[in-house]
Amino acid sequence: MRDHETRRRAVRGTGTRLFGFLLMMWLAVGLLAAGQRHYFDSGPINCAGWGTIAVTALTGPVNYLGMNPKVGDCELPQPSQ
Numbered sequence: 478m479r480d481h482e483t484r485r486r487a488v489r490g491t492g493t494r495l496f497g498f499l500l501m502m503w504l505a506v507g508l509l510a511a512g513q514r515h516y517f518d519s520g521p522i523n524c525a526g527w528g529t530i531a532v533t534a535l536t537g538p539v540n541y542l543g544m545n546p547k548v549g550d551c552e553l554p555q556p557s558q
Contacts (some may be wrong), residue, residue, distance in 0.1 A: 507534035510541065524551040 480541065511533040521527045528548030536544055 503537035504534050507537040507540060510534075510537075524553055525549060546558075 508530075511530050515531070516526070516530050517532065521530060525548045528551055529546070532546040533540060534549060537544055540546075
């Protein structure tokens with residue numbers, strides 16, 4: 478009985494590690510696309526710049542299929558007085 482439970486935990490751990498690895502690779506490809514589009518050259522100076530980098534990273538390899546996500550304008554809420 479213990480052997481079956483140990484095997485189940487090992488398989489679950491392998492799946493979790495594989496998912497984590499694939500997620501990191503997906504984001505790395507997205508950040509590579511952002512770098513190739515020169516989003517890091519001058520540094521993001523506003524919310525839209527940071528947003529564009531974030532959505533480019535999140536879309537990952539889809540960037541190389543023609544997607545070019547951009548954030549046009551965004552306003553951050555101001556703290557109350």
